[in-house]
Amino acid sequence: MEGGTLLQVQDLVLGCRGRSYPLVGTVSFGLRAGEIFGLVGESGCGKSLTGLACLALFPSGVKPLSGRVIFRDTDLLSLPEEKRRKFRGRHIGLIFQEPLNALNPVFTVGHQVEEVLELHRGLSGEKARRETVRLFSEVGLPDPELRLRNYPHELSGGMRQRVMIAMALAGDPDLLVADEPTTALDVTVQAQILELFLELRARRGLSILFISHDLAVIREVADRVAVMYAGEIVEEAPREELFSSPLHPYTRALLAAFPRLGTRKLEVLPGQVPPPGTWPRGCRFAPRCPEKIPLCAEKHPELKEIRPHHRVRCLRV
Amino acid sequence: MTVLELREVSKSYRLRGFLRQGPELQVLAGVSLSLRRHEILGLVGESGCGKSTLARLALALEKPDQGEFLFLGQPYWRLPRRERRNLRPRLQAVFQDPAASLNPRMRIGDLISEPLRLQGVSREETRDRTLKMMEMVGLPEEALSRFPHQLSGGQRQRVALARALITHPEVVVLDEPTSALDVSVQAQILNLLLDLQHRFGVSYIFISHDLPVVLYLAHRVAVMYLGEIVEMAPAADLEKPGLHPYTELLLASIPGERKKRPVAGEPPSLLRRPYGCVFHPRCPEARPLCQREKPPLRRVSREHFIACHRR
Numbered sequence A: 001m002e003g004g005t006l007l008q009v010q011d012l013v014l015g016c017r018g019r020s021y022p023l024v025g026t027v028s029f030g031l032r033a034g035e036i037f038g039l040v041g042e043s044g045c046g047k048s049l050t051g052l053a054c055l056a057l058f059p060s061g062v063k064p065l066s067g068r069v070i071f072r073d074t075d076l077l078s079l080p081e082e083k084r085r086k087f088r089g090r091h092i093g094l095i096f097q098e099p100l101n102a103l104n105p106v107f108t109v110g111h112q113v114e115e116v117l118e119l120h121r122g123l124s125g126e127k128a129r130r131e132t133v134r135l136f137s138e139v140g141l142p143d144p145e146l147r148l149r150n151y152p153h154e155l156s157g158g159m160r161q162r163v164m165i166a167m168a169l170a171g172d173p174d175l176l177v178a179d180e181p182t183t184a185l186d187v188t189v190q191a192q193i194l195e196l197f198l199e200l201r202a203r204r205g206l207s208i209l210f211i212s213h214d215l216a217v218i219r220e221v222a223d224r225v226a227v228m229y230a231g232e233i234v235e236e237a238p239r240e241e242l243f244s245s246p247l248h249p250y251t252r253a254l255l256a257a258f259p260r261l262g263t264r265k266l267e268v269l270p271g272q273v274p275p276p277g278t279w280p281r282g283c284r285f286a287p288r289c290p291e292k293i294p295l296c297a298e299k300h301p302e303l304k305e306i307r308p309h310h311r312v313r314c315l316r317v
Numbered sequence B: 001m002t003v004l005e006l007r008e009v010s011k012s013y014r015l016r017g018f019l020r021q022g023p024e025l026q027v028l029a030g031v032s033l034s035l036r037r038h039e040i041l042g043l044v045g046e047s048g049c050g051k052s053t054l055a056r057l058a059l060a061l062e063k064p065d066q067g068e069f070l071f072l073g074q075p076y077w078r079l080p081r082r083e084r085r086n087l088r089p090r091l092q093a094v095f096q097d098p099a100a101s102l103n104p105r106m107r108i109g110d111l112i113s114e115p116l117r118l119q120g121v122s123r124e125e126t127r128d129r130t131l132k133m134m135e136m137v138g139l140p141e142e143a144l145s146r147f148p149h150q151l152s153g154g155q156r157q158r159v160a161l162a163r164a165l166i167t168h169p170e171v172v173v174l175d176e177p178t179s180a181l182d183v184s185v186q187a188q189i190l191n192l193l194l195d196l197q198h199r200f201g202v203s204y205i206f207i208s209h210d211l212p213v214v215l216y217l218a219h220r221v222a223v224m225y226l227g228e229i230v231e232m233a234p235a236a237d238l239e240k241p242g243l244h245p246y247t248e249l250l251l252a253s254i255p256g257e258r259k260k261r262p263v264a265g266e267p268p269s270l271l272r273r274p275y276g277c278v279f280h281p282r283c284p285e286a287r288p289l290c291q292r293e294k295p296p297l298r299r300v301s302r303e304h305f306i307a308c309h310r311r
């Protein structure tokens, strides 16, 4: 394992009960301490399932078929459920797209954060209350003392996402998995929440697995980026390098299809992402690839290190 | 030539309260907007600012409480019902979620051709025009007998487009038509929209919360905030300085560059619409005058209008 690696996902393959084909796989990547790692890709490519697997969480029916998820020195997938639960929240926090689904509507947001503090850090009463106020101000909630008594529906979308982040931080984790945490927010609020993630990383030395379908958001926050296509990573590189010199034809097509300020012409990539069960035998992108050669239909490419820290899954690179 | 115009329109909804009536929510406050022939007018703004409400007024699906809706130069709501019915097909809509706006029990061919059948077009002509339309939006002929759920999101949006354009309307109002789509499919649909606008010589009102997408498509852009239009400008002008502070905030908020941004709070609720300039509580340049007096939408150059005391 590389020095300073906090989380290592190795050869992960996820399947689904009653189906003979995988939903995700094979996925391997490592997250270093203090780093924001961006996972980007189009709908259904497996971002959320991969993110959840980092907490050894699997939606009903989904199960790991092979692979390991190693946090520090522990393989989370080999732990019994009860021990996995201790890891979650305490060492790894989770943030979703829509905090309204993750927050309990019948309790105040203060109460919900205090509960996490009691569970993972043994704080209660006045101590828990004070720590909650501190967390609320850390995540930039205005009037933190007053907010304790608010119910989730009384807060705006941006404030709910701040509460959700405070809750994920309550166990004092080393890693946050943030799955589309700003997708439901307005751009002006999104800009503030992205700023908050960068601040938290700087202040706490947190590592963040940041999942988004939005290339611009990933470009804003991530230090390294992995692009997923049809269940696997097709390219991984440091942020600047990925956006300035992408090597995989899919990454290049995706960037050319993404409207930015001043875009005069969007290049169209025909077709769509094949769902699980319909992945081609060779390169999964080959049917849509403008640069394919006959071999691409036959041979499934490996994720190869082309330059230092730059990995690409393409026979032609 | 102007094909569609909203003149000082306002719209409020009475919120339902417990046992008694709730407060009145003013969603649109004196909005004026005109769409020219062959023009793509972009409408951008954050969630809840009234974009879809404005779309429903521009589609004549709802009547404004105050103000006038003119379509092809005629005061739509003051026309006799029969004339309104004749105008309707010339005004078409495409919404964000085609799954919700396409009848799930109808086949694609019937969905696309329905507007023609309602007009009493002959069977052969209907079939010809349907197939031609499908080709133009990039749907394979096999899709004719499929049902909406058997198509992908992008293909369903192609169906919605085909259905909207088959009657050769004057105006199509597109409310977040690509917001639910993946990047690569969004690019396909955006370019298709440009291509069709060109071929049909139709005018679009294109609504989106995504400023880069709006700027890619639109000739002119209207920026909405809390039920008002705060700026109206040719798309190219949005690359120049001297914009409304809210437009500047929207531009600065576009992610991707890790730049420093103004601290800006969150939009207030429509129930607490600020007095004076609606944007003053979040505005870094606000002065006492901005709290007292509402700035009018003022012309700053030939086609550029701004509602701001500071510009």
Ligand SMILES: Nc1ncnc2c1ncn2[C@@H]1O[C@H](COP(=O)(O)OP(=O)(O)OP(=O)(O)O)[C@@H](O)[C@H]1O
Binding pocket: A016, A023, A041, A042, A043, A044, A045, A046, A047, A048, A049, A050, A059, A060, A061, A062, A213, A275, A276
């Ligand atoms: N519980 C489940 N049972 C069966 N299949 C599932 C389940 N959850 C997800 N899938 C499938 O696994 C694939 C990967 O799903 P995942 O949610 O990880 O995609 P994603 O990249 O997060 O997409 P999105 O951008 O839409 O959130 C998809 O094809 C999805 O339909």
Ligand SMILES: Nc1ncnc2c1ncn2[C@@H]1O[C@H](COP(=O)(O)OP(=O)(O)OP(=O)(O)O)[C@@H](O)[C@H]1O
Binding pocket: B013, B014, B015, B025, B027, B045, B046, B047, B048, B049, B050, B051, B052, B053, B054, B209, B270
């Ligand atoms: N029929 C209605 N009854 C009551 N309130 C309504 C009604 N229609 C819209 N509203 C309210 O009007 C406001 C503006 O809604 P609208 O849908 O026009 O916004 P929008 O700009 O389209 O937002 P979004 O970007 O989220 O689609 C919202 O607060 C909404 O709740």
Ligand SMILES: [Mg+2]
Binding pocket: A047, A048, A049, A179
């Ligand atoms: Mg997801």
Ligand SMILES: [Mg+2]
Binding pocket: B051, B052, B053, B175
């Ligand atoms: Mg809307």
